[in-house]
Structure formats: C-alpha cells, structure tokens
Amino acid sequence: MGKRKKQHLDRVVQQLINIVGEREVLYLKEDLIAYECDGYTMAKGMPRAVVFVKSKEHVVEVVKCLNKEKIPYIARGAGTGLSGGATPLGGEVIISLVRMKRMLHLDLENRKAVVEPGYINLKLTQSISDKGYYYAPDPSSQYACTIGGNVAENSGGAHCLKYGVTTNHILGLEIVLPNGEIMEIGADGIPDQPGYDLLGLLTGSEGTLGIVTKITVKILKNPQGKKTVLAYYDDITDASQAVSDIISAGIIPAALEMMDAIAIEGVEAAAYPVGHPQDIAAFLLIEVDGIAAGIDDQIDEILTVCKRNNVREVKVARDEAERALWWANRKMGFGAMGAISPDYLVQDGVIPRTRLPEVLDQIAAISKRYELRIANIFHAGDGNLHPLILYDASVPGESERAAKAGSECLKVCADVGGSITGEHGVGIEKSAEMRFIFSDEEMAAQTDIRTVFNPEDILNPGKLFPQPGRCVEVKQEMKKVEV
Amino acid sequence: MGKRKKQHLDRVVQQLINIVGEREVLYLKEDLIAYECDGYTMAKGMPRAVVFVKSKEHVVEVVKCLNKEKIPYIARGAGTGLSGGATPLGGEVIISLVRMKRMLHLDLENRKAVVEPGYINLKLTQSISDKGYYYAPDPSSQYACTIGGNVAENSGGAHCLKYGVTTNHILGLEIVLPNGEIMEIGADGIPDQPGYDLLGLLTGSEGTLGIVTKITVKILKNPQGKKTVLAYYDDITDASQAVSDIISAGIIPAALEMMDAIAIEGVEAAAYPVGHPQDIAAFLLIEVDGIAAGIDDQIDEILTVCKRNNVREVKVARDEAERALWWANRKMGFGAMGAISPDYLVQDGVIPRTRLPEVLDQIAAISKRYELRIANIFHAGDGNLHPLILYDASVPGESERAAKAGSECLKVCADVGGSITGEHGVGIEKSAEMRFIFSDEEMAAQTDIRTVFNPEDILNPGKLFPQPGRCVEVKQEMKKVEV
Structure with missing residues (x-):
C-alpha cells in the first residue's frame, strides 16, 4: 500500500476503512494513479479511493455504504481489460477483488x-x-x-x-x-x-x-492429442481462402489464427521470435486437437488445403517445444507492438470470415488516410479481427487520429454485417460505436434491463451504452490522455 | 377452418378478422377445443379465439389491437410443448404462427x-x-x-x-x-x-x-462418420457407472441415452420394436460422430468400458438401417407409453450424472407410494432424466396422484443439486416447482425482467413463475382435466 501521510480523511474513506481495515484502502493521489485506467489507456479518470475486499460480506458492506453515500463504484480485477470497463469517469470508488483469489x-x-x-x-x-x-x-x-x-x-x-x-x-x-x-x-x-x-x-x-x-x-x-501447423502466405487473399476452405471441409480447429506483415514484424521484434520470413504477407497458425486417431487425417487435409491455396511454406510443429514457441510468439501479438511503436490502440471487430480481403483493403485505406500504420491480428476461424493502430501519443493530435481510425475500422466491420466487439467488450471505448449496430429502441431495452439490477446507475456508470452528451465526453477523455 | 354458423361476432374477433381475414380466425367452441392445451394435457383452458398470422406486420397489428382491448394473448407453434407453455388459462387469444413457415x-x-x-x-x-x-x-x-x-x-x-x-x-x-x-x-x-x-x-x-x-x-x-452402440445391462448401477466412465475417458459422444425396463417395455410395444431382451434392467444407446479416423478408437474404448461394467451384451449397429431403427425405437419413447398405459405424464428433471442410482431408488419409492408405474428415459450424458408416470385419467383421483408423484420426482432432482427442467420448460406445469430452486428474491429479479418487456403481463400470463394463489389454481386445473 506504500506509505501514507496522516491527513484528514474524507467521510467515505473513513467508513471504508472501518469495514476492511486501514491497510486495505487507498486514497492518496500517488496510490490512486495506477487505477486511473485499465489496459485501455486512452481514457483516464481519478477514482476517489480503492478498497480491497476479502469476502462477499465485505462487498455487501461496501456496497451498502456507497449506496447510502450515493458514491458510484466499479469492480476491478487485474485491470487487464482492453476497453476501459474498469476505468473511472472520475470520483468512483474502485472495489478491487484481487484479494478474493482462492x-x-x-x-x-x-x-x-x-x-x-x-x-x-x-x-x-x-x-x-x-x-x-x-x-x-x-x-x-x-x-x-x-x-x-x-x-x-x-x-x-x-x-x-x-x-x-x-x-x-x-x-x-x-x-x-x-x-x-x-x-x-x-x-x-x-x-x-x-x-x-x-x-x-x-x-x-x-x-x-x-x-x-x-x-x-x-x-x-485434456485432449488426447494436439498438432499445430504454421503456414506462410505471399498473398493475404490466399490465406483467407485457406481459412474458408478448412472450415468448409468440416474441420473445426481448436485455433485458427492469422497475422499480417506488420503484426509479424512486431512479434519478431519481441520476446519470442520464431524466425518467420520477413517478406510474407501473412501466416496462419492452425491447431487441431481431440481424439489422437483423428488428428493426423485432419492435419493432412489442412496441409492439402494450404497447398491448394498457394502457400509458400507450411510445416507441422516438430514437438511441444516448437509448438509452445509458436504460441508464445503469437500471444505476444498485442504487447509486441510496443517494440515497433511508442503507443498502439487495439481494436476488436467481428466480420463474416468470407469478407476478410475487402475489409483488409478498407483498413489499409484508413491507415493511409490517417497516416498511421495498422497491424492486423485475426482470430480467423470466428471472424474476430484485431486491427492494432500504431501511434505516438507525444505527437500532438496523433492520439485523436488513432481513436478516429479505430472507430472507422469498427464502422467497416459493422457495415459488412459484423460487430464492434468480439471479445474485449464495449466499456468506455466503444460506447459511442454501439450506435453502429443498435437502434435507440434496442439500446433502450438494454438500459431498461440495467435498471432492473442497477436502478440508480451507481455501479460502473458511463460504460457499455452511449452517454447523453457523449461527443463532449470524447473530447474530454482525449484531453486526459497522458502516456 | 371448418364450417361456421353466422352469429353475432364479438368486437375483438371482428377486429382480428379485419386484420387477417375471416378464414384466418377461429372463434367457435368446436374449433377452439383443439387449442385448449398443448402436449401437456393435465391443464386446459378455453381461448377466446385463434388467429393465424402470415407476416410480422400481422403480428404487430394483432398485438396492438389486443393491447388496446386489454386481452391477453399467447404465441403458439405446433403445440407439441410438454409443459403447457402454449396452454390458455382461459380467455386469451392464441396467435398461431404455423402459417409463417418459410x-x-x-x-x-x-x-x-x-x-x-x-x-x-x-x-x-x-x-x-x-x-x-x-x-x-x-x-x-x-x-x-x-x-x-x-x-x-x-x-x-x-x-x-x-x-x-x-x-x-x-x-x-x-x-x-x-x-x-x-x-x-x-x-x-x-x-x-x-x-x-x-x-x-x-x-x-x-x-x-x-x-x-x-x-x-x-x-x-454433417460429421464424416457416425457409429452407434447398444449395450444391455442387468443392473442399472452398472449402466450408470458405464456412463460416468465413458465421460471420464474424455469421450464426448454425440448422444448417450439410457432407458429402463418399463420404458423398454413401452418402446417394444410401439411402432418400431428392435427385439430388445425382455428381462434387462436398462440399455444404453451411445453414438459417436466426427472425423472418420477417430471414431473406431472411440468405439473400441466404449466397448471396453461397457464390458468392464458387466454389460450383458453390447453391439455396434451394422449399417445405417439398423442405426435408424434403434433411434426410431428410442425416439418413440414418450409416445410409446400410450401402448402400455391409458395416460402418462412426462417429467423432466436434471441431476448430477453420478447421483443416478440413488435418484432411481427414490423414484422407485415414489412409484410404490403412489401406486403408479414410472418408466425412466434418461439423456444420461447430460444428466437429464425423464420419469414417465403412467396413470389412468378415468380412474378418479389418479390424475392428481400422477401430478403429485411428478412433483415429488422433481423435488428429488432439486434436492441432489439438480433442477426441475432440462429441456421441456416450466410452463404451467412446473411454475409452482420453481420454488424448489429459486428464492423469492431470485424470482423477483426474473419477474422484474419480464416487466421490462411485458409490463402488463399481457403476453402469455400465468406461465414460468408461481402465481399468487397458485394452490387454488392447481386444484382448478385438475378439475379441468378431460382426457
């Protein structure tokens, strides 16, 4: 918790301390700064306090206290979220659940x-x-x-x-x-x-x-067996067609991932380089698991499909060590952007698999228009596309351009019949973009449900749905960006 | 639609006719009688009218008309439901969707x-x-x-x-x-x-x-391949252990079904007899599908597990015709009860797979106490148990005894940590039994959600949740039983 100067505590902080003990409440600015945002760093807000609860009884007491005081609050886990779901607007109490870890x-x-x-x-x-x-x-x-x-x-x-x-x-x-x-x-x-x-x-x-x-x-x-294929492509349309053909063959791989050239540049510069060729357009990482006897047949079929679609090189992981390296390399994907850009914004759209080539064309056009590089990591099997927009927050205006480019990427996804989030959530980041896919009535049905559970909107306010006056807020958030 | 006498139409019926045309509205008692209940026949109620809609525009107009007149209404498909979800309490308009079939x-x-x-x-x-x-x-x-x-x-x-x-x-x-x-x-x-x-x-x-x-x-x-196993057991505990062992081996069969002796008596007396031995305690019907190469290994392992658990006889379907016959026999399960009993009541509990033997003991005790035979059909893989309570509605008091026995079977399921419905829904039938698993607060959270969509409770009233004064209603429903 760090050292604390003794000072006059506000009434709410004192009540929280009474519930969980003094060591379990943060309230000094220097302690709170780490809680201004989660893994989405483009919007920040200062919480009033952070309280570490250890039991459901703690949660009940804290919630009752904050209700009485009409102080909004936010539950937070590890703070790795990518859409600002645990980011304060300003003045909320954060209820940290990291001590409830059994x-x-x-x-x-x-x-x-x-x-x-x-x-x-x-x-x-x-x-x-x-x-x-x-x-x-x-x-x-x-x-x-x-x-x-x-x-x-x-x-x-x-x-x-x-x-x-x-x-x-x-x-x-x-x-x-x-x-x-x-x-x-x-x-x-x-x-x-x-x-x-x-x-x-x-x-x-x-x-x-x-x-x-x-x-x-x-x-x-655990599945009886598991095999992993890496396939290098000179043309992203070929890679994309291979994805469709694998699914059409009736195979459901455990994973079916794609990374484009800029994403590969990133992961090769990060902690677990594989030695991917520098001049390919994309690779596919395909894993099959299940009953041991069925795996080899599926791998044979996948290799055939890859070759039919003009693969440059395709190989099966020799052993668990090689497989683990390929995955470590892939899983560095987002973080690796830090190796090739001062800052990056992860987007999280969904598209029908078959529309990938045209969507990538449009993203390339957005990249050109905003003069920002965009890498693409794609859970290709289920159409979940992560454009990673590279920018430099120290260059005036670049954060705003990155945010706008991200929003345009999501519009492209929505317009081809997809969606604005596959797995990262809406949070603060994409609440305005909810309008790309929901009408006012559809949004009202959802906020009415929130009212059933959370009638005062005291729990995690300002997330998930567009706020009245959202345009103004976006501007304010942008001003708050400090990297 | 049948012939209709000309008569003075009530105002609501006239408005419905104005929307969909005269041939698409039923309002005479002789026409309505088929709509007094769905596949759950223990409760019946007379609708005010049945209206056959052909488009969403029809649905919108009918709904707006009934809202204005404050007449409750029910959507209905084929009427095969097994919990009275489409059964009127009395006086509702049924909106039949069978013409919207494209x-x-x-x-x-x-x-x-x-x-x-x-x-x-x-x-x-x-x-x-x-x-x-x-x-x-x-x-x-x-x-x-x-x-x-x-x-x-x-x-x-x-x-x-x-x-x-x-x-x-x-x-x-x-x-x-x-x-x-x-x-x-x-x-x-x-x-x-x-x-x-x-x-x-x-x-x-x-x-x-x-x-x-x-x-x-x-x-x-379609899966590349499919194989089906039939295993006869002298002891239901052995059959039950075989189910657990198959799942523990990491196999997820496409289907894993069990029928007990009375259920087998039924299906052998119905349209698709297989020639199952008359003196077995239970059979398992196990189907594996997927990638062709993996299937034989899984079948071998299933046969080994069956034998280890004292199977009397186990065999793999020789061809598609034999496989189809086994399934036709199994799928007759509920209807086949009509071959061995004037009436039957299907129950639909869920239990942890491992508790099956003790649950069957308790169901046997309920059978004895109420002097009613109970057959058991079990989606064993996911613990979904269908006790089939055989009764004769023409014997005074037997319908009521069957309903009480059914409720007790559900109580047994709830008490071992299971639930009151696996796939048939709550409907009218089990709305009182919701109390076995939900507290008042939990039920209130649900009815509050209903209020968001259906604030006047005008759409399918009296279903899913216990009604105030439910005990009285149960009695009235029982009086309405006419088979």
Whole structure:
C-alpha cells in the first residue's frame, strides 16, 4: 500500500476503512494513479479511493455504504481489460477483488471448480493439468487476468473457435447486487436453466449489473492429442481462402489464427521470435486437437488445403517445444507492438470470415488516410479481427487520429454485417460505436434491463451504452490522455 | 377452418378478422377445443379465439389491437410443448404462427439459415442434407415441432450432449414486443455480442417476453462418420457407472441415452420394436460422430468400458438401417407409453450424472407410494432424466396422484443439486416447482425482467413463475382435466 501521510480523511474513506481495515484502502493521489485506467489507456479518470475486499460480506458492506453515500463504484480485477470497463469517469470508488483469489472447491468427477473472482485464469489450468484437465478460455492476458474479469467481459481467446467464450464455461455465479442483496444463479451443468437465462445475462455485462463474488466453471479433460501447423502466405487473399476452405471441409480447429506483415514484424521484434520470413504477407497458425486417431487425417487435409491455396511454406510443429514457441510468439501479438511503436490502440471487430480481403483493403485505406500504420491480428476461424493502430501519443493530435481510425475500422466491420466487439467488450471505448449496430429502441431495452439490477446507475456508470452528451465526453477523455 | 354458423361476432374477433381475414380466425367452441392445451394435457383452458398470422406486420397489428382491448394473448407453434407453455388459462387469444413457415434465406458458405417461426424443425435438416449439412437440435417431436417453439422453450434433444441445446444454435432473432415494436437482436455468429445477451435472454423465455417472427440459425456440416452402440445391462448401477466412465475417458459422444425396463417395455410395444431382451434392467444407446479416423478408437474404448461394467451384451449397429431403427425405437419413447398405459405424464428433471442410482431408488419409492408405474428415459450424458408416470385419467383421483408423484420426482432432482427442467420448460406445469430452486428474491429479479418487456403481463400470463394463489389454481386445473 506504500506509505501514507496522516491527513484528514474524507467521510467515505473513513467508513471504508472501518469495514476492511486501514491497510486495505487507498486514497492518496500517488496510490490512486495506477487505477486511473485499465489496459485501455486512452481514457483516464481519478477514482476517489480503492478498497480491497476479502469476502462477499465485505462487498455487501461496501456496497451498502456507497449506496447510502450515493458514491458510484466499479469492480476491478487485474485491470487487464482492453476497453476501459474498469476505468473511472472520475470520483468512483474502485472495489478491487484481487484479494478474493482462492479456489474454493474442485470436483474433477463432475468437471467443475468453484473460484473467487480474483483467481487468476492461468492458475486454474496449472493447478489441474497434472491430473489431465484444463480450463478452456485462454485470453492472451491469461497469466494475469482474473476469472471475475473474464466473466464481466465474457472474454475469449485463441481457442474459443472450438471451445467457445467464457459464457460457455460458466455454470454458476454468486453476485452482490447494487442493493446489497446476494443472488445465486445457475446450477450444475443444466443444459436449459429454468426461468430466464440470468447466467448468460450477467456474463459479459461489463460490471454494470452486479459484483461477482463466486464463480463455478466447467473444466475439461485434456485432449488426447494436439498438432499445430504454421503456414506462410505471399498473398493475404490466399490465406483467407485457406481459412474458408478448412472450415468448409468440416474441420473445426481448436485455433485458427492469422497475422499480417506488420503484426509479424512486431512479434519478431519481441520476446519470442520464431524466425518467420520477413517478406510474407501473412501466416496462419492452425491447431487441431481431440481424439489422437483423428488428428493426423485432419492435419493432412489442412496441409492439402494450404497447398491448394498457394502457400509458400507450411510445416507441422516438430514437438511441444516448437509448438509452445509458436504460441508464445503469437500471444505476444498485442504487447509486441510496443517494440515497433511508442503507443498502439487495439481494436476488436467481428466480420463474416468470407469478407476478410475487402475489409483488409478498407483498413489499409484508413491507415493511409490517417497516416498511421495498422497491424492486423485475426482470430480467423470466428471472424474476430484485431486491427492494432500504431501511434505516438507525444505527437500532438496523433492520439485523436488513432481513436478516429479505430472507430472507422469498427464502422467497416459493422457495415459488412459484423460487430464492434468480439471479445474485449464495449466499456468506455466503444460506447459511442454501439450506435453502429443498435437502434435507440434496442439500446433502450438494454438500459431498461440495467435498471432492473442497477436502478440508480451507481455501479460502473458511463460504460457499455452511449452517454447523453457523449461527443463532449470524447473530447474530454482525449484531453486526459497522458502516456 | 371448418364450417361456421353466422352469429353475432364479438368486437375483438371482428377486429382480428379485419386484420387477417375471416378464414384466418377461429372463434367457435368446436374449433377452439383443439387449442385448449398443448402436449401437456393435465391443464386446459378455453381461448377466446385463434388467429393465424402470415407476416410480422400481422403480428404487430394483432398485438396492438389486443393491447388496446386489454386481452391477453399467447404465441403458439405446433403445440407439441410438454409443459403447457402454449396452454390458455382461459380467455386469451392464441396467435398461431404455423402459417409463417418459410425458409427466407440459406447461406451455406457462412453456415446459417433464416426461417420463419412456424418452420418445422426436421424440414431444415431435410432441405440441406443432400448438400452435406444439418441443423443440430433434435427434439423427439422434431417431425412436427416448429423452430419458433424450439426458441421459446430452448428445446433440447438426444444429440444436445455434444452439440448443445437450441440457444447454442441461434444467431439472431426478430421479435415483436408486447408494445408492438419490432426488435432485431443478434448478429452473424459473433462470439461475444456487445451489450447484454438479449439473444440468450429471449431464447427459452417461454413466450413471455416477445413473439419471435424471424430466426437465424446455425447449420452444421454433417460429421464424416457416425457409429452407434447398444449395450444391455442387468443392473442399472452398472449402466450408470458405464456412463460416468465413458465421460471420464474424455469421450464426448454425440448422444448417450439410457432407458429402463418399463420404458423398454413401452418402446417394444410401439411402432418400431428392435427385439430388445425382455428381462434387462436398462440399455444404453451411445453414438459417436466426427472425423472418420477417430471414431473406431472411440468405439473400441466404449466397448471396453461397457464390458468392464458387466454389460450383458453390447453391439455396434451394422449399417445405417439398423442405426435408424434403434433411434426410431428410442425416439418413440414418450409416445410409446400410450401402448402400455391409458395416460402418462412426462417429467423432466436434471441431476448430477453420478447421483443416478440413488435418484432411481427414490423414484422407485415414489412409484410404490403412489401406486403408479414410472418408466425412466434418461439423456444420461447430460444428466437429464425423464420419469414417465403412467396413470389412468378415468380412474378418479389418479390424475392428481400422477401430478403429485411428478412433483415429488422433481423435488428429488432439486434436492441432489439438480433442477426441475432440462429441456421441456416450466410452463404451467412446473411454475409452482420453481420454488424448489429459486428464492423469492431470485424470482423477483426474473419477474422484474419480464416487466421490462411485458409490463402488463399481457403476453402469455400465468406461465414460468408461481402465481399468487397458485394452490387454488392447481386444484382448478385438475378439475379441468378431460382426457
């Protein structure tokens, strides 16, 4: 927590200290600065305080106190979110769930685990892998992000093509509602829950409906076998056609990833270079898993499809070490941009797979128009495209240009029948872009649902939906950018 | 529509005729009698009229008219539902969607089809199977039930173990809300929809939130291969252990079904007898599909597991004809009860797979206590148990005993950590049993959501949630039973 000067504490901070103890509340500016934003750094706001809770009882007491004082609040996990879902507008209390990090129960026979929201994603797989099990959703930040945060954002990952995003792996939740009531939803792997699907509604609600205090997740048996293919292409249209042909062949790879030339330049400059050729247009990283006997046939078919589509070179990982290196290289994708650009903005659009070549053409045009390089990382199998807009925040006006270029990329995705987010959420970043895909009535149906759970909009205000006067706010956010 | 005597029409009926034409409205008692209930026959109520709509514009006009007149209404598909979701309490107008039965769009490349709500489930697979595709959710009533009804009830089927229930196959919906507004939700296969998951919320909402007028569904590529195993057991605990061992081996069969001795007696007396031994305790029907090369290995492992668990006889279907016969026999399961009992009540509980033997013991005790035979059909892989309570409605008091026995079976399921419905919905039938699994607060969160969409509770009233004064209503429903 660092040192603190004694000073006159505000009334709210004092009440929070009374609940959780003095060491568990941050309120000095120097301590709060790390909480001005999450992984989306283009908007920042100073919280009033950060409170570290250790139990659902803490959450209930804190929530009741803040309701009484009419102070808005935000739940936060590891702060790795990419759309500003845990970023304050200014003046909120952040309820940090990182101390609630235990596994409460493990039931291998019925394939489930119960964890607290601050439990780290990767830790779950690490703790059960020796018994032959794993937890499927694997966001690239999985070494740090929390399962509570994954639930809030309905996080995806490279292997979601076959196994689905977080919502497909959540069996039950315990939630503290904004009125301080505790609600348990979901039950043990029931295919069709009676009543409305509250579990689905809460998952991905970006922290606007309640604070998750306990999560029951599915765990899966490790596949018997796994093989990984790397395919280099001189032409991105060929790579794109190979993706369509693999899916058309009836194969559902565990992962089917594409990176373009600028993205490859980035990952080769970062911690885990593979030695990809410097002059290719794109590579595909394709992984197949499942029953051992079926894998070789699928790999043969994938190799045939790659060759039919003018691949320059295609190879199968020789061993687990090579496979792990390819994945480490790929998973550096976002962070690696730091090696080739002072700043970058990750976008997160979705498009019909078959529209990729034309979408990339339009993104190239946006890049040219805004004079900013744009790399593309693509979960090609499910059409989830991440344009990475490279910019330099120290150059006046470049942050604003990057944000506008990002918004235009999303418009392109929406216009081809896609969407503005595949797995990163809407947060602060894309709330204005919700208008690209939802009418006022459709948005009203959603905000009416928020009102059921969060009638005063006191929990994570200003996220997910456009705010009245949003244009003004965008400008203000931009002014706040400090990198 | 039958002949109609000319008579003084009530004002509401006249307005409905003005919208859709005289031939599309039923209002005479002899015409309405078929609409007193759906596939759940223990509760009946007379509708005021039935109106056959042909377009979303019809739906909007009818809904606006009924809102103005404050007449409650119910959407209905084929009427094959098993929990009374489309059964009137009395006096509602039924909006029949069976004339909205077209396929509007088929896009094989992007694996989706757009259909109207009255489109019949099986027709979709039939219309694309020659091109190598199918629609996965396969309720036993699939030859008759509509996809609109499947969406309302979030229907399952024998192959949902591997492929998931209806909600996993819906990409988009067009809905007419109770205020007459049209809302489009969902988009093309986006893994994580922005905003709240309204698609999930609407799917399985049992016709209480809106009337679906257009549905975009996923279609799947036919698996390369498929093999089916039939295993006869002398002891249901052995069969049950075999189920657990198959799942523990990391195999996810496409289907994993169990039938007990009474259920087998039924299907052997019905249209598609297989010649199952008369003296076995249970059989398992296990199907594996996927990449051809992997199937034989999985079948070998399944045979080994069956033998290790004291199977009497186990065999693989010789050819497609034998496989089809086994499935036809299994899918007769519910209807076949008519061959061995004047009446039967289907229940639909969910239990943790590993608790099956003790649950069956308790169901046997309920059977004894109520002096009613109970057959058990079990989607064993996902723990979805269908006790079939055999009774004779012409014997005074037996219908009431059957209903009570059914409720007790659900209590057993809830008490072992399961649920009161796996795939048939709550409807009228199980609305009181919602209390077995939800607290008042949890139910209030759900009815508050209903209020967002359906504030006057004018759309399908009396379903899904317990009604005030429910005990009285149960009695009245029982009095209405006429078989």
